Amino acid sequence: MHYIEPHAHMVSRTTDDYERMALAGCEAVCEPAFWAGFDRSSPAGFFDYFSQLTEHEPKRAAKFGLKHFCWLCINSKEAEDVKLAEEVLALIPKFLNRPNVLGIGEIGLNKNSRNEMRVLEMQVELAAKFNQLILVHTPHLEDKLKGTRLILDVLKNDKRIRPERVVIDHVEEHTVQMVLDSGMWAGMTLYPETKCTPARAIDILETYGSEKIWLNSACDWGVSDPLAVPKTALEMKKRGHLAGTVEKIIFENPKKFLAQSPNFKIT
């Protein structure tokens, strides 16, 4: 079995996790920019973080034979401060030509506030201006349905944004249909308590099909499992899915989407 981990926050994980992922068949890991668990005090904190994602983390992954790619943005949890967001977004263009950058992400909403919406629009503008792929974080729990609708409205209203170049992550049973209907890709995040369990993710695949959809662990500093994707592949096999179907979900689908970036190259 081989697979791509399309969403993992490896700066929060140990080298043991890299080793376990490599042993499980991971070929490439993609790391969206996200919240550190605390608010950064200045744009300089983001400059250092973007440097970490584009310089240091690829070297750490390479020690285990893994390709490392990343996405850049200011996350929605720090988007209530619009001035900070403007200053952070001004830093991003100078990083976009780094060889492991895939696009702008994970942008989106957290509490569905007006300022978060403003910053989302600014980041969509940045992606459009520099012709970048977009990876979207949808809000947690009770805020997900409303946030997903608001995000889709912003993206669909910008005619420069091609839906096949956008992935909407963390879908669940109540949001997956509207995402797929939009022509955008859907990401299912496998978490032990929130988002999808492996069994539910496979239910969604069996219900909505295997086109424009992928699985990810979104492992970070919280309760999460960096091996969630291969464990779900095992569960698919238990449920009688053929090897080719499993391969499509955990390798071919993410490869197809990510290869729209000229920087995404795996052997």
Next chain:
Amino acid sequence: MTRQQILDLYFLDARHKLIELAAFLDRIERADGKEDFRLKSFRAALGELTGNKKEKAKNVLLAFSDLTTEPIAKAAGKGAVGAWNGAK
């Protein structure tokens, strides 16, 4: 998969989760103090489990969701609690 195969694979896990849920409600009912909006949503979601209505998982998620459509004025915090407090 057939229904029999799904039962073989998932019945014990689902039974375990159902008992945990019942024990949670017993624990809540033994305790003193007031309930809040989370338990109200929880009880509404429980109602989605019985009967022949399809898409039970989706309907449970909807029972916990904010169904309004306009952005809020300002984010008061960063976290989500799992149920929408429409009364606040």
